[in-house]
Amino acid sequence: MSDSHKLLLEGNMKWVENTKKFNPDFFTKLSKSQKPEFLWIGCSDSRVPATEITNTLPGSIFVQRNIANMVVHTDSNLLSVVNYAVKVLKVKHIIVCGHYGCGGVLAAMSNQNFGFLDNWLLHIKDSYRYHQEELDAIKNEEERGERYVELNILEQVRNLAKVSFIQEEWENGDFPIIHGWVYSLKDGLIKDLGYTLNSADQLDSVYQYASNK
Numbered sequence: 001m002s003d004s005h006k007l008l009l010e011g012n013m014k015w016v017e018n019t020k021k022f023n024p025d026f027f028t029k030l031s032k033s034q035k036p037e038f039l040w041i042g043c044s045d046s047r048v049p050a051t052e053i054t055n056t057l058p059g060s061i062f063v064q065r066n067i068a069n070m071v072v073h074t075d076s077n078l079l080s081v082v083n084y085a086v087k088v089l090k091v092k093h094i095i096v097c098g099h100y101g102c103g104g105v106l107a108a109m110s111n112q113n114f115g116f117l118d119n120w121l122l123h124i125k126d127s128y129r130y131h132q133e134e135l136d137a138i139k140n141e142e143e144r145g146e147r148y149v150e151l152n153i154l155e156q157v158r159n160l161a162k163v164s165f166i167q168e169e170w171e172n173g174d175f176p177i178i179h180g181w182v183y184s185l186k187d188g189l190i191k192d193l194g195y196t197l198n199s200a201d202q203l204d205s206v207y208q209y210a211s212n213k
Helices: 006-022 026-030 050-054 076-087 103-109 115-130 132-136 141-161 164-171
Strands: 038-043 061-066 093-099 177-183 190-197
Touching (some): 061 076, 076 093, 076 164, 115 141
Parallel strands (some): 038 061
8 A cells, every 4th residue: 555645744834844944923913804805726747736826825815716717617626616706706817728738728739538537527618619610720730729828717707707796796896807827837927818808898788787876
């Protein structure tokens, strides 16, 4: 039986020791409350941890992750996280961050059967269908995959903006602002796709809810 899991426990002890060495009150303060300014919706890929790649401390980012950073409107787990983030924590920014070389996106781009996983991949395939003309015109498969990653992120930004309680928050101000980012595993850099939403007016009218005021 492998004992490799014990390395995680040992690593935790070292992290606590080192953290206390440089900031003795860190855990005392951290345990009292959390006031993150950001909600991060990212991919479950183990190579894309939100706080590490942004050089931020625990408590800075509220996180939800799934395969290919999807915003599915029937996903009660994701919706509960987002609701808590905007209604209770009052985050200012929501970041949808995907990454180039995403296995989920590449799987959705293929016609291969992945069994149970196909049910999730269908949502990703919808992003391809919306942009099929542009993607099919890209003959290089790697380049097509990278563009597919970007377009999928933009679709999930839009999906977030369609959520009714997000729009309720916008009635009262400019927050949260939703951003689309993509991370490169090759150089560690995050690219801002330059697409942000903070108003229902930026959506097609069919997705805009009537004001409660």
